Amino acid sequence: MKKMNFKPETYLVHDGKKSHSKGAVVPPIYQNSLFTKESWDEVDKTFDDRINNLIYSRGHNPSVRVVEEKIAKLSGGEKAHLFPSGMAAISAAILSCIKTGDHIVAIKNIYGPANNLLQNYLKPKFGIEITYISGNNVEEFEKSIRKNTALFYLESPSSVVMSLQDIKGVSQLAKSKGIKTIIDNTWASPIFQKPIAMGIDLEVHSCSKYIGGHSDVIAGVVIGKKKDLDLIFVREFELLGAKTAPFEAWLILRSLRTLSIRMERHQKNAMVVAEFLESHPKIEKVNYPGLKSFPQYELGKEQMTGYSGLMSFQLRTDDLEKIKAFFNGLQLFQIGVSWGGHESLIYAPAISYLKELSEDQFKGMGISLGDMRISVGLEDPQDLVNDLQQALNLV
Ligand SMILES: Cc1ncc(COP(=O)(O)O)c(C=O)c1O
CATH class of the missing domain: 3.90.1150.10 (Aspartate Aminotransferase, domain 1)
Known part of the structure; x- marks a missing residue:
């Protein structure tokens, strides 16, 4: 039988018949810290693809992965990683794009703590330069580019004054100059806005808002290309260790259905x-x-x-x-x-x-x-x- 393709309204509810173990209509919570293997050879084989295989729950856990796969599919990204807060997702995404001495162009009305991360942490500690712009037109971005510009950081609509940026225009400019782009897409949710299809490299959300939707979970997500997400996995994700607990992931899976x-x-x-x-x-x-x-x-x-x-x-x-x-x-x-x-x-x-x-x-x-x-x-x-x-x- 050929596997059917479902629309978001359908695959967010379920993945088709009997998609989970033993026919459980809701997948179980995998509340385990590690995954045991049968033999030396199985361990050896598992390590051939350390980025994707189940080894230790700080890396992957099936309760988390099912959510990451659904959000990646919904956003049109190749991969997604859940984080234990929106700020953990934002800091991992930003850190993955910059090194000491780089320059970031950011919208001046971004979420307060994201701004504090740039201004009060990355700037004094790592010499990151920051230019704030209104973001109202692409020319403003273009004029702000320096030799060391590594990242455009967007939030559209912004959560303070709801101002927008021209996502396609800014992405095109960034690509032509070899600059990475991140957008905080929390306001619109992945239902109403698809920044990856408009050329954005990394899309971030606070899942504590619409994705969670019930005011009972704090989490975040980064979505993008496999190559970028695999790098985030081995650096900002595994090394800094900000891992979402299986129960929090299960709550988000519950929320995605609606x-x-x-x-x-x-x-x-x-x-x-x-x-x-x-x-x-x-x-x-x-x-x-x-x-x-x-x-x-x-x-x-x-x-x-x-x-x-x-x-x-x-x-x-x-x-x-x-x-x-x-x-x-x-x-x-x-x-x-x-x-x-x-x-x-x-x-x-x-x-x-x-x-x-x-x-x-x-x-x-x-x-x-x-x-x-x-x-x-x-x-x-x-x-x-x-x-x-x-x-x-x-x-
Ligand atoms: C636009 C926006 N992005 C990110 C965050 C941070 O998310 P979290 O509170 O899950 O760390 C928030 C939180 O209010 C927000 O409003």
């Missing part, structure tokens, strides 16, 4: 919420790539097939008491720093910045006290709108 329907629902709910906020007199502006008013709407439509649930907006007031009344007055949206789970969340970036910066520095960043970031979850969309409306009545 990823495409969750993303559809996040998109549907987020559109309802974004349109409500945009039309509300107490809202100054909404940053959501799915809105026609979003400055990069056309670029988003070209490179994404849908929009997730993360957006930011600005309350039309600078009165901190009123802003707090709104923030604390929400009944359904919970207050928290993460996003991409089943539950709706709100966070105010000013809370973090005001702790770290002086008032003048804060003003210089272009962030206002009334900026809010929300992660729209899977609840009934009208309930979400009603919650925002009743809290806005307090402003």
Whole structure:
């Protein structure tokens, strides 16, 4: 019988009939640290392909591998490696592309700890040079290239102001100059954006967001070509030892089964919420790539097939008491720093910045006290709108 090819909605649910041992409908958790062999010769043979064979669970484990294979297939990569956090995936990916003295061009609004890794760790410790750009056009990347530029680091859409980069254009430029590219694709998820098909070398995700989707697991993934992932395996993965536990992988496998329907629902709910906020007199502006008013709407439509649930907006007031009344007055949206789970969340970036910066520095960043970031979850969309409306009545 010829093996059928399944669409993502199907292979994320299962791999066809009896794909797991003893017909288990859900694969077991391989909670073992090593794999024993029958003989000297079997050990010898296993070591012929140390990168792929089952030897020791810091390298491979079947519970982890089944997830890596599904994510690689979904993203159009040849291989994927899971990591125990998004930051572990990001640091492994970046380290795999650079050496002492190299230059990185990065988007200025990337995820905070990824920026800290560049600025406060790689720069002082390894002499890495960094240029930050808005990333709004390819020319900006081109102008930033130096002799020692080794990497373009993208996050599109970014998780702070949802700004986009022209993924195809930047990848083409990078390839022509022998520069590696990494994109943090967490916002769109591998359902709505396929950066590898657009020429990106390494795609990273925080699986703690949409891929995990239930706010019960911290993990990350790097996806790319076999040659690049095999190098990461023997260096940044095995040597630094950041290995995902089998149970965490099993939770992600559970989550992958519903990823495409969750993303559809996040998109549907987020559109309802974004349109409500945009039309509300107490809202100054909404940053959501799915809105026609979003400055990069056309670029988003070209490179994404849908929009997730993360957006930011600005309350039309600078009165901190009123802003707090709104923030604390929400009944359904919970207050928290993460996003991409089943539950709706709100966070105010000013809370973090005001702790770290002086008032003048804060003003210089272009962030206002009334900026809010929300992660729209899977609840009934009208309930979400009603919650925002009743809290806005307090402003
Ligand atoms: C865009 C983005 N990338 C990466 C990460 C890091 O992921 P993790 O928290 O799984 O380390 C986050 C976490 O919030 C994020 O928002």
